[in-house]
Amino acid sequence: MRMKTADLEAKEKNIGQEKTPKVLSRPTERKPHILLIYRKMIPSIRLCGHCQMEYLAGQGAVEYRAVQEMKLKNSDLNWADTVLLGRLDSWYERRLTELLYESGKYLAYIIDDDLLNIPSEISSAAYYNQSDVQENIRMMLALSDAVLSPSPILLKKYAGGKCALQIEEPAIDPVPYKPHDPNAPVRIGFAGSIDRTGDVEHILKDALIHIRQKYGDRVRFEFFGALPSFAKALGARCIPYCDSYDEYRRTLNALEWDIGLAPMPDTPFHACKHYNKFVEYAAAGVVGVFSDVEPYARLKSRGSPGLYCKNRSEEWEDAIEELIENNVMRADCRKEACSFLACEMSVAQSATAFEPLLHHIDYTRDKISIFIIVLGKILNIVLLIRSKIRRKWKHETDRKH
Numbered sequence: 001m002r003m004k005t006a007d008l009e010a011k012e013k014n015i016g017q018e019k020t021p022k023v024l025s026r027p028t029e030r031k032p033h034i035l036l037i038y039r040k041m042i043p044s045i046r047l048c049g050h051c052q053m054e055y056l057a058g059q060g061a062v063e064y065r066a067v068q069e070m071k072l073k074n075s076d077l078n079w080a081d082t083v084l085l086g087r088l089d090s091w092y093e094r095r096l097t098e099l100l101y102e103s104g105k106y107l108a109y110i111i112d113d114d115l116l117n118i119p120s121e122i123s124s125a126a127y128y129n130q131s132d133v134q135e136n137i138r139m140m141l142a143l144s145d146a147v148l149s150p151s152p153i154l155l156k157k158y159a160g161g162k163c164a165l166q167i168e169e170p171a172i173d174p175v176p177y178k179p180h181d182p183n184a185p186v187r188i189g190f191a192g193s194i195d196r197t198g199d200v201e202h203i204l205k206d207a208l209i210h211i212r213q214k215y216g217d218r219v220r221f222e223f224f225g226a227l228p229s230f231a232k233a234l235g236a237r238c239i240p241y242c243d244s245y246d247e248y249r250r251t252l253n254a255l256e257w258d259i260g261l262a263p264m265p266d267t268p269f270h271a272c273k274h275y276n277k278f279v280e281y282a283a284a285g286v287v288g289v290f291s292d293v294e295p296y297a298r299l300k301s302r303g304s305p306g307l308y309c310k311n312r313s314e315e316w317e318d319a320i321e322e323l324i325e326n327n328v329m330r331a332d333c334r335k336e337a338c339s340f341l342a343c344e345m346s347v348a349q350s351a352t353a354f355e356p357l358l359h360h361i362d363y364t365r366d367k368i369s370i371f372i373i374v375l376g377k378i379l380n381i382v383l384l385i386r387s388k389i390r391r392k393w394k395h396e397t398d399r400k401h
Helices: 005-014 043-058 074-079 091-102 131-143 152-158 194-218 245-255 276-283 296-300 313-325 327-344 347-359 370-400
Strands: 033-038 063-068 082-086 106-110 146-149 163-166 186-192 219-225 237-239 259-262 287-291 307-309
Touching: 033 043, 033 074, 043 063, 043 082, 043 106, 043 146, 043 245, 043 347, 063 074, 082 091, 091 106, 091 131, 106 131, 146 152, 152 163, 163 347, 186 194, 186 245, 186 276, 186 313, 194 219, 194 313, 219 245, 245 276, 259 276, 259 313, 276 287, 276 327, 287 296, 287 313, 287 327, 296 307, 307 313, 313 327
Parallel strands: 033 063, 033 082, 082 106, 106 146, 146 163, 186 219, 186 259, 219 237, 259 287, 287 307
Antiparallel strands: none
16 A cells, blocks of 8 residues: 555656665565556557567466556456556546555556657657646656666666666567578668658758669669658659558568668657667668667667668768678678577567566555546546647647638
């Protein structure tokens, strides 16, 4: 049993501050019960919690449930010893977190972006920069016993004296290595959401246009998700982005690119991201060219294969040309990347970071009322509708002016 809701507001002041560690009870009579609560199974939740828990459950180390927030039952909440909070941010999710905290659950918040400092040009900024959403995130971070993130920068910023778990997002089902036809056009691509179009425009435009002018039909360009304005000048094929991560991976694997591009702006926000493009490209058998800034600079320091460029057109052009001209280098990089994934980025290895969560069993937990959960769901729907109306009204107002 912990402090009641009336005292919870004081917890918000403690984000990033030292916290007295909770005394852990060691599991002896049964496996720990771990519950993941999520709104949508986005890639970051899947790769920074879900797949590792499924692996541990398959190994017999835990019992695990992943439940979408609006499908939660009080039996799920009362069953859990440890609750993973998958990037939650709404009022209902905050109230739910408060109830879980009060009932003595061990709470771990998953964060893979700097949700409290999203730049205005990012499409999700209109939502996350709302004061009530930020307050909700701050409170849930404050109430959590642990913070899970692939970013050491985010852990330093938000974990403070809490249990800070750096999660290596793993490669899922990498494709077997197979050689590419050295006589076929060299396929060059970028995979990323439409939000990344600006990065492609600002960092890659001049280099790719020069490559096209120099090599002509010896190269083919494809953009999977992003829609840069110069795609037509490259004769590039644009492929719609996939909401399903499984479909995204299948599509990327099927494209069989020779070279994958991963530009990244050098900003504090982007430094907090994960080097997921390396993992995705390597798992698809694609040689990556990466911006030599965080987070890829961190990967470079580990000796990962691939080419790294400062965000200058001439460096990108030189790196891409080197790979176009050198079939042997591309083949060697692909093999090295596959080995790197197997040695350092498997699901089994990633799951070891969750070991501190496996020592929590609560035999004296309070029961959580289903009435509060149902009421919270209703209120959350009302708040979501209100938020959509407010954003639509603001959009209409801005358009008129």
